[in-house]
Amino acid sequence: MSSYIINESKDGVIQFTINRAEKRNAVNYEVMEGLQKAIQLANKPESKLLVITGAGNEAFCSGGDLSVFHSLRTEEQAYGMLSKMAGILYDLMMLKTPSVALMNGTAVGGGCELATACDFRIARKGIKAGFIQGKLVITTGWGGGSFLFEKIAYPNALKMLTEAKTYPVDELSQLGFINYIFEGEPEEGLANFIKNMLAIDGDVHKAYKEMATRKWEGQNLRGRIEEEVRRCSVLWENEKHHKQVDLFINRK
Ligand SMILES: CC[C@H](C(=O)O)C(=O)SCCNC(=O)CCNC(=O)[C@H](O)C(C)(C)COP(=O)(O)OP(=O)(O)OC[C@H]1O[C@@H](n2cnc3c(N)ncnc32)[C@H](O)[C@@H]1OP(=O)(O)O
Secondary structure (H helix, E strand, O other): OOOEEEEEOOOOEEEEEEOOHHHOOOEOHHHHHHHHHHHHHHOOOOOOEEEEEEOOOOEEEOOEOHHHHOOOOOHHHHHHHHHHHHHHHHHHHOOOOOEEEEEOOEEEOHHHHHHHHOOEEEEEOOOEEEOHHHHHOOOOOOOHHHHHHHHOOHHHHHHHHHHOOOEEHHHHHHOOOOOEEEOOOHHHHHHHHHHHHHOOOHHHHHHHHHHHHHHHHHOOHHHHHHHHHHHHHHHHHOHHHHHHHHHHHOOO
């Protein structure tokens, strides 16, 4: 079974689903490759919107696949994986069309970094999310910290990153991380959120997105992400990080 599903609708909506519900939609290298394909499709002229979501109703995305990435021990080994995904999420952030993280369930760690790279975050009532990387004695390493400082108020961003905890959806909304809360089926919540946007010509959306991407290019966002990846790689090598990951892997 493929780790991801890509659907293209007639009205120009590309939907990327992480298809690993049994692993709470953890990101492995196959998911990264699928995300690259979805981003390429979403940058085609006829595309109007990119939606990122997770399979099942438990999790949106639980971050990096610890069963795979825990074998990365050194700074350079960590840098290889982190920089690959950071580059993909930068391309997602700089997408020509708007993007929506359709948060069907829990998002933790890199799952929150993935959601933050999207323009909008809409969430099902009852979910929780948090940048828990600090509990693993690392920082964000896929660009999520740099994205978050662009997307929500500085004190709220620093609070979320330094507390390294999960928050309920109503608090995430107060923090400015969640833009819309829906009840029931994610497809219905998405349709309600995007119906007015889809009525407007995609060239208008692309023009507005370009205003934002030009700002981020001018502020050297790509360079700040590289520094974030390097800093996370250094922390990754520390035994304190490996010990926390081993505790999760051996918890049962
Ligand atoms: C730069 C990004 C950074 C990095 O790549 O290192 C990160 O993303 S750091 C953060 C990494 N993610 C985590 O630490 C999250 C770990 N998972 C959890 O905390 C929980 O699983 C949770 C809250 C997501 C869901 O809890 P729930 O009780 O609903 O499920 P289980 O814990 O029983 O897990 C079910 C099943 O999924 C497997 N699983 C969950 N998360 C991951 C993951 N990130 N990588 C690999 N596998 C994961 C878990 O092992 C269970 O599988 P099983 O075969 O039954 O053991």
